Amino acid sequence: MRQKKNFLDPPKILVLGFASIILLGTICLTLPAATTNGHGLPFLNAMFTATSATCVTGLVVVDTGTTFTLFGQLVILFMIQVGGLGFMTFATLFAFLLGKKISLKERILLQESLNNISMEGIVRLARRILIFTAVIELAGAVLLSIRFSFDMPLGKAIYYGIFHAISNFNNAGFDLMGEFHSLTSYVDDPTVTLTISSLIIIGGIGFIVMNELYEYRISKRLSLHTKIVLVTSSLLVVVGTIGIFFLEYSNGLTLKPLSFSGKILGALFQSVTARTAGANTLNIGDLTQSSLLLIILLMFVGASPGSTGGGIKTTTFTTLFGAVWSQIRGKEDVIFYRKRIEYETIYKALTVTFSGLFLVMLMTLILTISEHGQDFLTIVFEVTSAFATVGLSMGLTPELSPIGKGLIIFTMFAGRVGPLTIAYAVTMRRNPDAFRYPKGKIMIG
Template sequence: MDLARLKKREINPHQWSVIGFAVIIFIGAILLALPSSSTSGKSIGFLDALFTSTSAVCVTGLVVLDTGSDFTLLGQGIILLLIQIGGMGFMVYGVIIALLLGKKIGLRQRVFIQESTKSASIQGLVKLVLSIVVITLSFEAAGAFVLWLRWMPELGVGESAYYAVFHAVSSFNNAGFGLWSDSLVRYVGDPIVNIVISFLFIFGGIGFIVIVDIVKKRRWSLFALHTKIVLLISALLTVGGFILILILELLNPAVFGGLSWSEKLWAAYFQSVTTRTAGFNSVDLGGLLTATQFLMVFLMFVGASSGSTGGGIKTNTLMILLVAMYSSIRGRSQVHIFKRKISHNIVLSALSVILLSLGLVLFVSFLLTITEGGKEFIDLLFEATSAFGTVGMSVGITPDLTPAGKMIIIFTMFAGRLGPLTLAFALARKLKVSKIGYPEEKILVG
């Protein structure tokens, strides 16, 4: 009887996502643990390899070892491949391989792709996957070319090409892995590096569906509601973050000390954008004011947009909740924006995502206070939120984490990349539609 049930039980798309990412992370960890992946010629140990692999596949960027100095060219190549797979999603590669082999994409596979790409429909998914590949490679190639030209005078033709490709791929996939130990601090006032890197993770962070919509329609009035919401809230968060970071850190000598006015403006802009997505930093984060850390915690918690390479609760989720709150305060029975109604189911999903995510971040922060005794709570909250939002920013405590702390952050990065709802649906039993209706009764709220 039990065997028959097991045979009938099917793995749903959410479970496939969990299994797929877990398998890729495990394979990556084995490869990174090889002595040939380390510059020391010795294995870095499975735990550090697992941490690095998870950070790469989940496009986070938190590191316990220096990518540029502790890993060989082979190790760096493995990390870059894991970033690319994790950024686009393993299902995208599955479709490409199937098409190359001449196989058809069935309905079941299309459902899996829909979950992986966060598409609203199963129609046109193969074209969407091909568009994702073209968009990704185009942005990465363009970014790498400009960075190559910029770095060629100081690094030479070959090394500058390698650095350009690595940072372009890492940027567009919102990974935050870099080959310099100080991230991009040396280029704090460099317009070319700031613009190219930030544009790569901005476009990577708004999502493939939004990019395709912009390319096809090209007019604001024709854009889908999702596209309008993502562009609006992303712009508001970027501008708001820039202004607040500039005001808070303007007189802080530990961060902006010694910088010219133009460098301060570039630094504030760059940190506003990178905090929600990539995790690169152009200033020393260890000297941030507590108020700025709290601001960045909020930005990291929000993260990028649905269907993108970034994490967090997503910009569109925040916007839906804000619009729902506004509608409730105004006494409206419907939630609508841009002359379009948002269903109550979507509002409930947005609320579920935010509450589950908030609970996860707070619980992880609580666990870290136990395993990482002696560290400031704001630093631990910063680390936990960075892992959940797959941002990769740190005030410098990541390499000093205990083994238990590393395992906690590994789980948090994994949960952040998949999303709390995906994990919840993966663990839940098959959903059953209830045919029972209950009488309504009012309760007190607030």
């Protein structure tokens, strides 16, 4: 007897889960209590903000610090935390608190949500993720609160410290500084710059890597995945920092007025935040076109699997780079640290990358029509930022038409849940073909 197929498989549940959180957040933000004018946000703007928060993007159509009341800001903060950890991890927290056992179905969903290879020890990993998150966000909040206390009343400084620690650890980039200024007033401040950069980097390497680093004191070994994540992430930050430093060194609107140490901090922060965080200490609209292109490339690569960030992921980028390098050298296998990468993994990397490129190009094409008159590079930048759930903006988002807002909402949602769904689809067990067609030859290059 043929077994009935389960309609709600893990990808569908994850998509519906994110959509439900967005819908709930949208309703909350339309309430009069959510905004300072007492009217609530219009539905489309509320949906845009809720999607941006849940998908930990950071693109905004209204200024967070001046538009929302404490209630509205807390709604946004809740969506950021749930969206960053994944709603299944958050649901597991409540299960722990209530003393409930985690069922097999919930374990499968956790595995899919965390993008983990194996289901073994998945509940222990989820418990550690919650602990890691609490400790790291608390540490960041303390450091930021102390620094902000020199600029504002202590109560406000503590609240700002907590908000910005949670926002940046989850790679969301929402801020309360007002007037769309983000963190530009702290461009050469080492405490704010280095604390938030650290939060972004830690949140972007992935919980699996965090767990392995935690266990390293006992195991004394790191997996190939963790090695690739750490090396690739470090290289991208260094390359991005050097690139922005030299490209903006003589730009009077960005780095030129700063001291040498201020220039380094400014370049470093923009390199780190391009890896899907969204906060900025330099005005993005004032950057040179060369820097903007470099940031677009960094945004597209994004963070690492199982993290709070987006993009095609560092491991995908490294796998494709390794495949190209092997072809150039005339080698058949892709080798990292004396380990051979399977062809199936390379095909997955190609699928994720091509899907991302296709989505970015399609949304860019449509937006050039709906947002007629806007600069092409600005549109590409905004779309890439939305797809990679970064949140950096050249100022286009608040000026988008209703159609444009809808397209960016879709892009943010697809950028957050799309890679999860694609990853699941390409890892599902396939039935072997009953036969194989004869080989055909085509010319490449």
